[in-house]
Each structure stands twice: as C-alpha cells, then as structure tokens.
Amino acid sequence: MHPIARFYAKHCLIGFAAAAVFVGLLLKLNVANLWHLISTSDIGLMAVFLLWFFHGIVFAGVQTGVAVMGMAEDDDGKGGGSKAPVTRLVPVPAGKSEPHDGR
Numbered sequence: 001m002h003p004i005a006r007f008y009a010k011h012c013l014i015g016f017a018a019a020a021v022f023v024g025l026l027l028k029l030n031v032a033n034l035w036h037l038i039s040t041s042d043i044g045l046m047a048v049f050l051l052w053f054f055h056g057i058v059f060a061g062v063q064t065g066v067a068v069m070g071m072a073e074d075d076d077g078k079g080g081g082s083k084a085p086v087t088r089l090v091p092v093p094a095g096k097s098e099p100h101d102g103r
Contacts, residue, residue, distance in 0.1 A: 012068045015060025016052075022059070023052045 001009075027035045027048070038044040 006065070008064060011064040012060040015058075015063035016056035018063065019052055019056035019059040022055055023048065026051070 029034065037103065038047050041047060
C-alpha cells in the first residue's frame, strides 16, 4: 500500500475509534435523553450507527488534518519576506486624472 494511503487509512481509523468513544459517552451520560430515545425506538440501532458514522467522518477529517499539520518542519530561523522597501501608492482624485494617450 502506498505510504500516503496508509497514513490516511491509519488516521481515519483513529478518528472513527474516537467517534465510537464519543458516541458511547453520549449514550452512557444520556445527553439530551439520547439513551432513552434510542432504547425505546424500533430503529435505535440504525440511529446509533448513523450517529457513529457521521461523527466518524468529522473526527477522521479532524484527526487527519491534525496529523498533516503536525508534520510541518521547523523554521530555519530566518525571517520571511525579501526586506524590499514598501511601495507607497499615492491616491489620485477621480476628477484630476491626466488624459490617457493609449499606450
């Protein structure tokens, strides 16, 4: 498997595992009476699956983004930019412009 695909798959699995823990905590703590709603519904398992799946998509994206941003190299200590002087533009009033000669 290509290293980039392996990297992405690994961090997606981490994100979906984190989503499973999150949904488990939501149900255990009965946030917004969620456990009661799911346990008394005839499609409760589908609701839990969808809750886990959609949270998994979000958590996997966040986990992958954090992992990619964590790969940044340290700066070499040099400042950015070229140290060129800043060009100052002088505004010209609209009615005071010079005639344009077509060049």
